[in-house]
Amino acid sequence: MKKYLFLMITLLLSFQLFAHGPTPQKVQESVVINAPADKVWTMVKDFCNIHNWHPAVEKTTCEKKGEDTFRTLVLKSGETVYEKLRGVDDDLMKLKFEIVKSPNPFTDFNSYLIVTKGSTDNESTVQWTARFYRLYKLNPPIPEGQDDATAKAAAQAIVDSGLKGLKKTLEAN
Amino acid sequence: MYKFFIAIVIFALGAFLTMNSPANKAFITNQGEDTVSIINLDTFQVEKRIKVGKKPLGITILKNKSIALVGNVESQDLSVIDLKKNVVIKTLALKATPLGLTHNKDETEIYVTDWFNSQIFVINSMNFEIIKKIPVGKTPSGIAFNEKYSFIVISNRDSNSVEIYTEKEMRLEKKIMVGKHPYGISSEGDYIYTANVYDDSITVINLTNWQTKEIKVGDHPYNVIKINDQLFVTNSLDDNISIIDTKTFTEILKIPTGETPENLWVDKKNNRLVISNWGSDSISIINLHDMKNIKEVKSGLQSRAFGDFILN
Numbered sequence: 001m002k003k004y005l006f007l008m009i010t011l012l013l014s015f016q017l018f019a020h021g022p023t024p025q026k027v028q029e030s031v032v033i034n035a036p037a038d039k040v041w042t043m044v045k046d047f048c049n050i051h052n053w054h055p056a057v058e059k060t061t062c063e064k065k066g067e068d069t070f071r072t073l074v075l076k077s078g079e080t081v082y083e084k085l086r087g088v089d090d091d092l093m094k095l096k097f098e099i100v101k102s103p104n105p106f107t108d109f110n111s112y113l114i115v116t117k118g119s120t121d122n123e124s125t126v127q128w129t130a131r132f133y134r135l136y137k138l139n140p141p142i143p144e145g146q147d148d149a150t151a152k153a154a155a156q157a158i159v160d161s162g163l164k165g166l167k168k169t170l171e172a173n
Numbered sequence: 174m175y176k177f178f179i180a181i182v183i184f185a186l187g188a189f190l191t192m193n194s195p196a197n198k199a200f201i202t203n204q205g206e207d208t209v210s211i212i213n214l215d216t217f218q219v220e221k222r223i224k225v226g227k228k229p230l231g232i233t234i235l236k237n238k239s240i241a242l243v244g245n246v247e248s249q250d251l252s253v254i255d256l257k258k259n260v261v262i263k264t265l266a267l268k269a270t271p272l273g274l275t276h277n278k279d280e281t282e283i284y285v286t287d288w289f290n291s292q293i294f295v296i297n298s299m300n301f302e303i304i305k306k307i308p309v310g311k312t313p314s315g316i317a318f319n320e321k322y323s324f325i326v327i328s329n330r331d332s333n334s335v336e337i338y339t340e341k342e343m344r345l346e347k348k349i350m351v352g353k354h355p356y357g358i359s360s361e362g363d364y365i366y367t368a369n370v371y372d373d374s375i376t377v378i379n380l381t382n383w384q385t386k387e388i389k390v391g392d393h394p395y396n397v398i399k400i401n402d403q404l405f406v407t408n409s410l411d412d413n414i415s416i417i418d419t420k421t422f423t424e425i426l427k428i429p430t431g432e433t434p435e436n437l438w439v440d441k442k443n444n445r446l447v448i449s450n451w452g453s454d455s456i457s458i459i460n461l462h463d464m465k466n467i468k469e470v471k472s473g474l475q476s477r478a479f480g481d482f483i484l485n
Binding site for chain 2: 023026028096131
């Protein structure tokens with residue numbers, strides 16, 4: 001009986017996979033990297049090799065579905081994250097993607113990274129911006145772990161650790 | 174002595190005219206700081222920031238009644254702003270999450286979409302009492318009033334539909350399926366326009382024959398409005414707007430905006446388009462003569478302004 005109930009709830013929740021509440025949240029951070037912009041962009045735009053620089057990612061597997069590119073990230077924690085590539089702009093040095101499915105406490109996570117040239121040839125800036133919503137979609141009271149603060153903390157951690165890892169990897173070479 | 178007297182009169186007249194010059198202001202709801210910014214569209218100055226309820230989103234302006242209503246999604250109430258004094262004169266507790274707001278032509282009624290309870294509130298604009306609640310489709314979001322037919326039109330986000338209600342009886346006239354996750358909606362003359370956020374498209378509905386047309390635009394379009402012979406669409410995740418020619422219903426141009434543009438309205442006095450940019454906490458002002466960006470004004474944290482936000 002319990003197993004059946006669990007399945008029912010999972011099914012119910014999965015239909016709301018792409019619904020969200022009325023208040024989007026934002027995380028936006030930048031890092032200065034001592035490496036030329038085109039070298040940084042080459043690494044950032046490589047959608048299928050994020051494990052090369054993001055410390056939380058163990059392995060990346062890409063697949064194409066029609067015109068679209070998706071990637072499955074296997075995290076060092078063992079969990080998986082499924083993401084869709086939404087745009088690669090070489091002129092703007094901008095990579096856009098969305099999280100389709102993940103164990104994170106947020107939904108509708110859309111994100112982009114922009115590389116810009118720094119003040120010298122060996123310097124560039126990477127800015128990572130994410131927009132997302134808390135897990136809980138209905139009227140308050142909001143259950144613990146499904147609120148804005150939890151969503152924001154999780155997104156912040158992904159962005160902060162990612163930018164740190166990107167800087168470390170690029171400056172090491 | 175006489176010249177001095179004339180100068181004083183001219184000065185006084187000038188001062189008088191400036192103080193009473195017709196308002197040309199944008200009222201921008203800043204969801205990240207719980208305020209509404211009043212921005213003078215002639216001088217680009219932020220004249221005042223009014224504290225409203227928690228997480229304000231939607232707005233509608235009743236010009237003749239000199240009030241504006243703002244929906245606060247987290248405190249679940251409406252703030253009534255007196256547009257002469259620019260202060261909140263009343264807060265209406267709803268016990269519901271208000272999304273979109275609009276009003277009828279004679280400004281006697283205000284309509285508010287109740288996001289989670291799938292209904293519309295009909296509110297008396299004189300005493301602010303809730304006249305009735307009408308059950309509608311799932312998660313009703315955008316709402317607009319069509320003056321030609323006296324229709325209230327809504328987009329039901331999670332049922333992918335647009336519903337059309339008559340003003341007099343609030344009777345469901347028609348339900349039309351559109352694209353995925355319709356959000357912003359507008360209507361004038363014989364048409365309804367809605368943005369299908371997850372389909373990267375807009376739907377045009379013809380009110381004379383109920384036929385629909387879908388037009389591809391950019392990434393995550395949030396709203397669409399018609400100005401003269403063109404449609405303007407905010408592509409929220411592309412940081413630009415699409416311009417569509419209504420004679421051919423094809424996209425003809427894209428104009429860059431600030432980050433995450435969401436809503437847009439026309440400054441009729443100056444013939445400009447004003448866009449709220451959630452991501453850059455600003456508004457973009459575009460000259461409609463040449464489609465060039467004139468100015469970006471910092472308006473407040475997470476500016477959204479979902480509704481008719483300009484007082485001309």
